[in-house]
Amino acid sequence: MRVVPPAGQSAWLTLLIAGAMAFLCVFALALSVAADRLAARWGEALSRTATVRISAPPTQMDEQTAIVLEVLRTTPGVATARLIPDDEQGALLEPWFGPDLPLDLLALPRLVEVTETPEGFDAMGLRLRLAAEAPGAVLDDHTRWRRPLVEAAARLRGLAVLSMVLIGGATAAMVTLAASASLAANAQVIAVLRLVGARDRFIARAFVRRFTLRALIGAALGTAAGMAALLAMPDTGESGGLLSGLGFAGPEWLYPLAVPPLAAVVAWAATRAAAFRVLRGVT
Amino acid sequence: MIELETVAHGYDGAELFSDVTLQLGDGSFHFLTGPSGAGKTTLLRLCYGELVPTRGTVRFFGQDRRGLGRDGLAFARQRIGVVHQDCRFLDHLSLRDNVALPLIAGERPVPDRDVDDLMAWVGLKGHVQALPPSLSGGERQRAALARAVITSPEVLLADEPTGNLDWDMSVRLLSLLIELNRMGTAVLIATHDLNLIRAAKAQVSARVLRIAGRRLHLAGAEL
Numbered sequence A: 001m002r003v004v005p006p007a008g009q010s011a012w013l014t015l016l017i018a019g020a021m022a023f024l025c026v027f028a029l030a031l032s033v034a035a036d037r038l039a040a041r042w043g044e045a046l047s048r049t050a051t052v053r054i055s056a057p058p059t060q061m062d063e064q065t066a067i068v069l070e071v072l073r074t075t076p077g078v079a080t081a082r083l084i085p086d087d088e089q090g091a092l093l094e095p096w097f098g099p100d101l102p103l104d105l106l107a108l109p110r111l112v113e114v115t116e117t118p119e120g121f122d123a124m125g126l127r128l129r130l131a132a133e134a135p136g137a138v139l140d141d142h143t144r145w146r147r148p149l150v151e152a153a154a155r156l157r158g159l160a161v162l163s164m165v166l167i168g169g170a171t172a173a174m175v176t177l178a179a180s181a182s183l184a185a186n187a188q189v190i191a192v193l194r195l196v197g198a199r200d201r202f203i204a205r206a207f208v209r210r211f212t213l214r215a216l217i218g219a220a221l222g223t224a225a226g227m228a229a230l231l232a233m234p235d236t237g238e239s240g241g242l243l244s245g246l247g248f249a250g251p252e253w254l255y256p257l258a259v260p261p262l263a264a265v266v267a268w269a270a271t272r273a274a275a276f277r278v279l280r281g282v283t
Numbered sequence B: 001m002i003e004l005e006t007v008a009h010g011y012d013g014a015e016l017f018s019d020v021t022l023q024l025g026d027g028s029f030h031f032l033t034g035p036s037g038a039g040k041t042t043l044l045r046l047c048y049g050e051l052v053p054t055r056g057t058v059r060f061f062g063q064d065r066r067g068l069g070r071d072g073l074a075f076a077r078q079r080i081g082v083v084h085q086d087c088r089f090l091d092h093l094s095l096r097d098n099v100a101l102p103l104i105a106g107e108r109p110v111p112d113r114d115v116d117d118l119m120a121w122v123g124l125k126g127h128v129q130a131l132p133p134s135l136s137g138g139e140r141q142r143a144a145l146a147r148a149v150i151t152s153p154e155v156l157l158a159d160e161p162t163g164n165l166d167w168d169m170s171v172r173l174l175s176l177l178i179e180l181n182r183m184g185t186a187v188l189i190a191t192h193d194l195n196l197i198r199a200a201k202a203q204v205s206a207r208v209l210r211i212a213g214r215r216l217h218l219a220g221a222e223l
């Protein structure tokens, strides 16, 4: 039995708010997942090492190699610098030239494998120092251009998470407003219920149950719509960059299913707080 | 059960009455009279905790109102039946649900048969599904009384419960209150109806209180 009369406006308002917010939240979630995936993919490439290639006349090779290693050793941001021994280099080349490659006859460049510390090194500065001290050394860091992209992806993910937090906050605020309107409209009902001996939690429950249910239903509808919209995104193939990754893959489709229960929890807490605040003013 | 000790109350500034001491003990029967505007309704509202006295102490079942807390006040009210002067129904609920409201609000089971029997007893058999706004003043008062006694309360406070009723119905309701009182319920009725008081005094030993000149007096001798 409904001790609180069925309210018109606030019911639809809550349903609509929860639906719209859930829809937005699904997109923010998809963005966050996509940015995460992108960052992981690019980050993996980044973690590969850079190399310094030394091509010098045979008489200067050893000297320049020593200089390069010394430069790398004193460069901030370089974790390790390892000269790749000739036999290892031969193994690297074997697939292309066969096992009988006479390495010592070829004027092969020497390779130094460089791994970075997490902070990374200043590539431009290193390049200048190498040019000045070992003219035959070239820094090859073809993966470094991805670093700002990885940072951007991480930033994007942060923004997506922030959006979800804001959506949650806005939902709480609007449910509070709708619940307060409903509580104010039912001030007489609340007063009578108190007079006949109802406890606060009994009265609050009537409102809380209603708003929680509405938020749950609205958010379920909004989530379903958001997931359908993601499913219906046209396939952009590999060239789409971020766009091609926007959406969920495999078990990731389970993530948005958490949105309706979360909306219900937010509505529950917001309505409960509003109800007890109003009830404190009723004897 | 309910005790008022040197209680004073005023709505804004000026005191309506002061130094009121009153005990509604087990099985007691009180009438409360006085001119309109003297503060009868106000005194009753103090007795079920809707108002807090500006001075003095109100105790429910031995506990100070001030130390009771919100749930404590609710539990105390579940033991008190009240007929409000303006009835105070929930207009969206049927009369039947309104009568059962103290049970529902107290989260107690609703014995449907008892509710129907009680409503038949107060002559509302044909109105169980009616909404309160569609009822006459007398019908509303009878429903309000039914609602007040549905929980078999330990204390019953009634504010002009017979104001809109004919004499026969007034006597019928009075007999219900007397019956409750014989089973131990403390009864306090605010009324202007001296005939009702006389009819009651013929059946129970009722004390008659009178608010006048900002004081509560024991009257009765002149009746």
Ligand SMILES: Nc1ncnc2c1ncn2[C@@H]1O[C@H](COP(=O)(O)OP(=O)(O)OP(=O)(O)O)[C@@H](O)[C@H]1O
Pocket (backbone or CB within 6 Å): B011, B012, B016, B034, B035, B036, B037, B038, B039, B040, B041, B042, B043, B085
């Ligand atoms: N909520 C309120 N705020 C301010 N003044 C009030 C309020 N309620 C009642 N009063 C005033 O207090 C006085 C006593 O009111 P009360 O209702 O207790 O009188 P009463 O004895 O029950 O009168 P009646 O016999 O007409 O029912 C009146 O003068 C009234 O105007």
Ligand SMILES: [Mg+2]
Pocket (backbone or CB within 6 Å): B040, B041, B042, B085, B159
């Ligand atoms: Mg009155």
